Amino acid sequence: MNWLVNNYESILPLLLNHLRLSVIPIAVGFVVSIPLGWLAWRFKLTRGVLLTLAGLLYTIPSLALFTILPPLLGLPYLSETPVIIALTIYALAIMARSAADAFGSVDAGVRQSATAVGYSAWQSFWQVELPLAGPVLLAGLRVVAVSTIALVTVGALVGVKSLGYYFTDGYQRHILFEVLTGLVLTMALALVIDALLVLLGRLALPWARMRPARLPRVPVAMPHNIGKVAA
């Protein structure tokens, strides 16, 4: 508790930096995955190559990637750029597959009917395929968001400031409470972002929650309304 009293001022800057380090890879990964996912869905050949490559990239341990990227790209060690690039690669690796599945989830009949009534290929992509891929894209994005927020903490090992700092610092100074604080804050951040994405989804995809029409409902006598159902 003492630790918190003495260190609460460090929380906000670290939290904000953590957020920034997460949002960039999530956003870039999402945007880039859409054309890649579409290509993977559309052409069988690219699908195999792309998804295998994505799978392989994801197997590279994050710490290794953080240390390999600086010499590879001519960037200074201990800077945040390699961390952001590495996290973007992971985000893309997960999201590309989701995006391919998302475009695959669009009903072929709807796609065909859009063509039949006169949507050009370009209009069909933006106005039909992309919105209808929305629910599956969102599901993928939620996974990416949570996993990226967790992965950002590993950046602390190469000196990039985030909530992960509490893990390395707490470990070195044997302050369990500091480690726990970092853990709780990271999880809270992930949950808040996830909730925001769900909310955004509800606003952007109102139709996705509409259930198919049911047959007219006939009142049924249940314990709470016995005697009230008209015969």
Added chain:
Amino acid sequence: MIEFRSVSKRFPDGTLAVDDFSLELPAHKVTVLVGSSGSGKTTVLRMINRMVDPTSGAIFIDDEDIATVEPVQLRRRIGYVMQNSGLLPHRRVVDNIATVPRLTGVSKAKAQQRALELMDVVGLDRSLARRYPNQLSGGQQQRVGVARGLAVDPNILLMDEPFGAVDPIVRSDLQQEVLRLQRDLAKTIVFVTHDIDEAFLLGDHVVLLESGGRIVQKGTPEEILAAPANDFVATFIGADRGKRALTQKKVSGRTVLIDGDGNPAGVLTT
């Protein structure tokens, strides 16, 4: 008028779906293409709006070779109604109907106003306008599909087994609706079905197709019933089973006609 001149279609997998098909479909009439699956009837239909391009031969709409028309432009001036409605699940009913006018640059307000009018035309309550397609029954969805097909007031309406997936009572309603609409609007309708009763009910002209789009017989329903061209036609229309044969029976001094199943079909008036 729509005219097919020696049209063939071979798909990339080698299937010859349509083989040397020639037909004239008169304007302002309902022509029904009827046949079993694999008869090429849907392929024939889809060649009219260039969803499928022929391998050889040519198709003319009012003497214009459609191969020279840009497919997207062509499709926007031909109404299309398909099985399972083909509505966009993420658009409200009113926006689904307004789809094609919006694509052609009509303002949103104007397109929606027209969409509401079309809901009246096809017998849909305007209160359904703000719903999404999957909040409607199958029959209502098909009505929306028809309204969408009519939205740009096209001369030609293509209907690809539009009522194949709805229950018999709703189908019968929808068929009557098409007949009523056709009396008012007199479109050139090309209707594909595998249901011969539907074909006879709706068609001014009925074209019976066998595999490869081979025309077995064409004519008015009366002509086909009166003289089936061969055993295939007789079987297809049910004449061989006596389904189409009506027998007379005197009841209370009037002549009642009995169908092949022994059920009364009507009363002979003169």
